[in-house]
Amino acid sequence: MRVIVEPDRDEVGRRAAQFVAELVRRRPTCVLGLATGGTVLGTYAELIRMHREEGLDFSRVVSFNLDEYVGLGPTHPQSYRHFMQQNFFDHINIDVRNTHVPDGRALDFEAHCEQYEKHIREEGGIDLQILGIGGDGHIAFNEPGSSLGSRTRLKTLTEETVRDNARFFDNEDEVPRLAITMGVGTILESRRCLLIACGESKAKAIRETIEGPVTAQITASALQLHREVVAILDEEAARLLERREYYRQVEHAQTLMRSGQMRPLSPTR
Numbered sequence: 001m002r003v004i005v006e007p008d009r010d011e012v013g014r015r016a017a018q019f020v021a022e023l024v025r026r027r028p029t030c031v032l033g034l035a036t037g038g039t040v041l042g043t044y045a046e047l048i049r050m051h052r053e054e055g056l057d058f059s060r061v062v063s064f065n066l067d068e069y070v071g072l073g074p075t076h077p078q079s080y081r082h083f084m085q086q087n088f089f090d091h092i093n094i095d096v097r098n099t100h101v102p103d104g105r106a107l108d109f110e111a112h113c114e115q116y117e118k119h120i121r122e123e124g125g126i127d128l129q130i131l132g133i134g135g136d137g138h139i140a141f142n143e144p145g146s147s148l149g150s151r152t153r154l155k156t157l158t159e160e161t162v163r164d165n166a167r168f169f170d171n172e173d174e175v176p177r178l179a180i181t182m183g184v185g186t187i188l189e190s191r192r193c194l195l196i197a198c199g200e201s202k203a204k205a206i207r208e209t210i211e212g213p214v215t216a217q218i219t220a221s222a223l224q225l226h227r228e229v230v231a232i233l234d235e236e237a238a239r240l241l242e243r244r245e246y247y248r249q250v251e252h253a254q255t256l257m258r259s260g261q262m263r264p265l266s267p268t269r
């Protein structure tokens, strides 16, 4: 896993947006996997700025969101569809027909989840999956104990997640207890993952994810099995990482290589 530590939340947002923008420029028809929540707001704000000021073109981009609360329709102010419209889609030139968020009011959830997976496959799979992380180490709504091979399905939220997310609702009782979520297996199939974390409250989960054993108790740790994950963290979220100095050296070497000041060793003949 490549680990990048930035000084603060704003820099994390800018850095993550650069990864997304680079892909969108190189492959205008790319498929993005998107997340909701506080962490990704800075990334979306920077992408909106790039669209407005630099003409970053989303017109042919396709997107799939990770999850949605069960019971909330698209216009409910706390639904993830609403979040995406308000914080991202309404401010860029993406074609709304190319944006996909699970339907929290599907009549047949099993069929809907299967269809969601099929749709991702039909679009050629996810090129870049953006991920936040829960304080309990979840990615999407794959709570501790979720199978590391899981697919899109219904999931019961833990009390910790309900408490964390209550800040967006009037009170804790209003937070839905069920969500539709892509599975860990679904996420691991994306070609590249961008794991973003900010703040002290994520430090323990980040340490366990990056330096702990792979375990279904910290579903983000399954990312260690993925061949291309970039973790972008602020200082606070990176605070408990033991190998921080090494990650810094790796980034420094990468910068030197990109600028031509250092060359990779040529293969022995």
Ligand code: F6R
Binding pocket: 034, 035, 036, 037, 038, 039, 040, 066, 067, 131, 132, 133, 134, 138, 139, 140, 141
């Ligand atoms: C949301 C999602 C969640 C969040 C995680 C962190 O679509 O998939 O896994 O990324 O709960 O949320 P914040 O960023 O609000 O701390």
